[in-house]
Amino acid sequence: MNQIVERIKKQYPDPTIELNYSNPFELLVALILSARCTDARTNKITEELFKIYPTAKELKDANFDELNGIISSCSMHNTKAKNLIELAKEICEKYDCEVPKSLEELTSLPGVGRKTANIVLSMGFGIPAVGVDTHVLRVANRLGISNSKKAETVENDIMEKVNQEDWIVFYTGLILLGRHICKAKKPDCKSCFLNDICPKIGVNG
Numbered sequence: 001m002n003q004i005v006e007r008i009k010k011q012y013p014d015p016t017i018e019l020n021y022s023n024p025f026e027l028l029v030a031l032i033l034s035a036r037c038t039d040a041r042t043n044k045i046t047e048e049l050f051k052i053y054p055t056a057k058e059l060k061d062a063n064f065d066e067l068n069g070i071i072s073s074c075s076m077h078n079t080k081a082k083n084l085i086e087l088a089k090e091i092c093e094k095y096d097c098e099v100p101k102s103l104e105e106l107t108s109l110p111g112v113g114r115k116t117a118n119i120v121l122s123m124g125f126g127i128p129a130v131g132v133d134t135h136v137l138r139v140a141n142r143l144g145i146s147n148s149k150k151a152e153t154v155e156n157d158i159m160e161k162v163n164q165e166d167w168i169v170f171y172t173g174l175i176l177l178g179r180h181i182c183k184a185k186k187p188d189c190k191s192c193f194l195n196d197i198c199p200k201i202g203v204n205g
Contacts, residue, residue: 005163007197008173009173011193012172015173018176019042019046020047024125025056025091027119027120028116028120029049029084032111033046036074037075045073049071052070053067057097060091083110101121106121116131122172126168128164128168131155135179137149139174140154140157142182142187142203143201144199144201145158145161146158
């Protein structure tokens with residue numbers, strides 16, 4: 001396990017995700033929009049969106065039809081538009097228009113699940129947390145870090161096996177590994193920097 005962690009840290013030394021943002025609010029909005037939408041598409045949407053609604057203060061007063069039009073190229077845009085306005089209202093009413101810094105507070109907001117909350121905590125505030133998306137879940141299973149298909153169980157398994165100071169770089173590394181090398185249908189094992197130590201659980205061929 002230590003070897004896996006060290007190789008991940010060497011390959012992906014700077015914890016990052018492929019969404020564009022400059023503060024926790026922008027990250028939160030981008031994550032909500034990115035559900036079932038590519039990061040590239042989300043980044044195009046947020047480039048326009050943040051010019052009009054740069055903070056929760058502006059977004060809470062957004063016109064639904066106008067907001068829905070801006071985000072219409074991503075899936076589930078009607079629900080996302082509704083959630084974003086309600087989310088902004090709650091952030092301003094309960095937290096003085098600042099994104100809260102706890103898992104409980106974040107997951108109480110409309111449209112915010114555990115994965116999104118953990119990514120905001122870690123990437124937005126630098127608070128140790130593990131965000132488990134489909135890539136993290138898949139790669140953690142293939143590496144034998146977890147045998148669960150439940151995101152929260154995988155999250156706990158990673159937190160138990162990886163030192164807290166490495167949580168952020170580790171899970172973001174798994175995301176990038178899953179996106180670009182350890183893909184769902186055709187993992188590129190020959191090009192993978194973990195090839196010689198990966199048990200390849202569930203990988204065909």
